Amino acid sequence: MIKFEGVHKWFKKLHVLNGIDLHVKQGEVVVVCGPSGSGKSTLIRTINQLEPIQEGGLIVDGMDLRSKKTDINKLRAEVGFVFQQFNLYPHLSVIDNITLAPIKIRKSSKKEAQEQAMELLERVGLAVKRDAYPTQLSGGQQQRVAIARALAMKPRIMLFDEPTSALDPEMIGEVLSVMQDLASSGMTMVCVTHEMGFAREVSDRVVFMDHGVILEEAQPEEFFRNPQHDRAKQFLKQLLSPMH
């Protein structure tokens, strides 16, 4: 479904992705973690070409991102992206946030798009907020709307870039449970997150990155019980007991 082959990316002179090889199969849930500045956000952003790559091969849902013939807008319509800062459209109500792309890009009728949006809002538990504006919602609610907005395009892949990092602790659970629900429905997901509980219980595989390199790739049980790389050990130790 997603295939990185020897991918390199530079920001000016900074080598942010240094030879990434990664293969995500259909229906798989992959968690990417690592210290800040490790390149994990850049990695996930290359999948829908919010960040272009400079070297290597990247194939997403059968489309070659290095080929000039690939219609990038078509690819992005098939790939849902959830941001750390939600990025809802502040001038549109919740329902209009969700229906905009289906109506304009998928050419759904307004009625059809709204019915589907209401189903999604039910699913994320926010049906009552259909006419609210983003500023009237809590962070957790905004993020759930953002997930519904991405799902409204019926994407084949969902990408999450630190979806809970901007949330107050008591709101993290509501977002994670929506993601968990999505994972169990068979969605192909790549999540950059520090939520190790989510990684352990929901993901099929954990990828640990540092300095633009994938240092470790393992089943969650294996990764948490017996991390191989020193940096991964250190990272987990700091994450699980930040007081030390």
Added chain:
Amino acid sequence: MLKYSFDWSIVTSGKYFEWLVSGLKVTLELSAVGIVCAFILGLIIAVLRMSHFRPVRWIATAYLEFFRNTPLLVQIFFWYFGSYKVLPAVVNDWLNSTNFEFAAAAIALTIYTSAFIAEDIRSGILSIPKEQMEAARSAGFSYLRSMQYIILPQAVRITVPPLVNQFLNLAKNSSLAMSIGVMELTYQARQVESYTFKGFEAFTAATVVYLALSVVITALMDLYNKKVLNPHRA
């Protein structure tokens, strides 16, 4: 001792009142056409100014600098006295059959004001967080569609206060159209003065009407801002 005897009746009724009313009608038409066209043109120039394609950006910038840095009166004269000399005869015949004074004034006002509006809208666009563009692009919208559905609607909201200024300027600047014989409000006030020597009354009446026009534009924009653009804000 003041020798002037005021006669306000000439501007509140009768023939001269009708002249002023017909002048106001032309001023309203000119302002309405100018505001609508200048806004649309300003939007387009603002988007072109931010194009990723350099030549397009240069052309838009040249347009903007050229038209906002030359006097409006000169531009009006150019369109009225200059432009038709280089146009084909067919176009000229057609122009002469229409109200060419009005057209020349409307074109000049539109182009002049669009340059200022473009800059206001551009700063509005720049104030929208870049994450909004990312969100739109990642949903599959092209650059232009992202602008259309997500960035511009937000930018225009922020731009309303400076836009009101530009609209007011345009309405007031429409008085310069009298210089090429457009029979708008100032032209008619001058006519009234010429016929009656009641300059104080005539221009006081014109002043009051311009003031009222400005107040109405401001109130309409305020209403639009509150009811249409920001209905969810207190």
